[in-house]
Amino acid sequence: MSSENISRNVRPLLIAIDGPVGAGKSTISDEVAKRLGILHLDTGAMYRAAGLYVLRQGLNPHDEAAATEAVAQADVSVRYQDGAQRTLLDGEDVTGLIRTPEVAAAASAVSKHPGVRAQLVRAQRALAESTPMLMDGRDIGTVVLKDAPVKVYLTASPEARAERRLKQYREQGEEHTFEEVLEAVNARDYQDMHREADPLRQAEDATVVDSSDLSFEETVEAILGLVRAAMAKEALHV
Secondary structure, X not given: OOHXXXXXXXXXXXXXXXXXXXXXXXXXXXXXXXHHOOEEEXXXXXXXXXXXXXXXXXXXXXXXXXXXXXXXXXXXXXEEEOOEEEEEEOOEEOHHHOOOHHHHHHHHHHOOOHHHHHHHHHHHHHHOOOOOEEEEXXXXXXXXOOOOOXXXXXXXXXXXXXXHHHHHHHHOOOOOOXXXXXXXXXXXXHHHHHOOOOXXXXXXXXXXXXXXXXXXXXXXHHHHXXXXXXXXXXXXXX
């Protein structure tokens, strides 16, 4: 086989990680991407930025027509600084503004609208066309990167995810009870799994990684093991 054909058959390493809220997708994905030396695109952050934009316009995130029209006017993008993703909204770095419960609720609402999803999916696919990348969200393996050579469904029990989310809130100085957070986690799961547009589900060819009883390092290593196995099977470049 010629070197030209070999080059043509080598494709960028793309990793799709899906899973429910609070499963640790962002932090786990950050570490996996860092160890592999590839970019990590947190698609959830893009939806949060879209939700923030709708809130800033004084609109109801559940109003499909209004939200879709508004997001069409927004410039949601990302840049990488010191290997970490910074999420931009009309050029403003909103990375530190999109992790509140209010923005999370708005993101969940706008992400149900097909028009909003179509806009952001196009942007996500464009970013992954030729660049090795790890992308996490709720429809990466099923919609955005259907042909990704590595697909992971990262999950944990609702109770474990509620404990983790409660810890995050407390670190941010926000007070919530475990019962409140667990109720919110279960409600978000139901909403994400039953929405009409691109519901959260495990891709048929994805491997489940349940981190309920795994440490951070064990979860990272489990995913890296899947990546190594994929790279041993086909030509992927990083």
